[in-house]
Amino acid sequence: MGLVDTPVNALLALYIVYGIGKVVFPSLPKKSATVTSDPNESYTWMPRAHPPTIVFQTFTPKTLSEHNGQNGARILLAIKGMVFDVTAGGSFYGPGGAYGNFAGRDASRGMAKQSFEEDMLTPIDQPLDKLEDLTPSEIENMNGWLEFFQGKYIYCGELVENTD
Numbered sequence: 001m002g003l004v005d006t007p008v009n010a011l012l013a014l015y016i017v018y019g020i021g022k023v024v025f026p027s028l029p030k031k032s033a034t035v036t037s038d039p040n041e042s043y044t045w046m047p048r049a050h051p052p053t054i055v056f057q058t059f060t061p062k063t064l065s066e067h068n069g070q071n072g073a074r075i076l077l078a079i080k081g082m083v084f085d086v087t088a089g090g091s092f093y094g095p096g097g098a099y100g101n102f103a104g105r106d107a108s109r110g111m112a113k114q115s116f117e118e119d120m121l122t123p124i125d126q127p128l129d130k131l132e133d134l135t136p137s138e139i140e141n142m143n144g145w146l147e148f149f150q151g152k153y154i155y156c157g158e159l160v161e162n163t164d
Helices: 007-024 087-093 108-113 136-152
Strands: 057-059 076-079 082-085 154-159
Touching (some): 108 136
Parallel strands (some): 057 154
């Protein structure tokens, strides 16, 4: 009796040949319906544009405030002097997001106190908040948020005092 004499063996043999064919001759990615400037580069897996890379830099409260997500800007926020690029979490940290008031600002006090109120934010023309009046549990909250940001977002700079 041969290998493909029964219908079940014949079907299994066809399935194996089909599987090998898919491995040896994979299909190319499908073209998207959208047209870009270069039609050969319009695959669905490619983003329309990459945002510019943020290189580690020093921010002041004034320069950090420019990165608030308005008009397509990146979203950065600081906690304990460390600046993070949270653009990937724009639905949370961008305009209208639950944490949107922290965009472009030092979020240390608000994160420590678990408060999203505007009075938790130091005005951008004032010295940095020294956070000296925080309780141990508030410091623990802030450190927990810092760990979260370090594990999820890109650390892209440090927050220092305004220079003018």
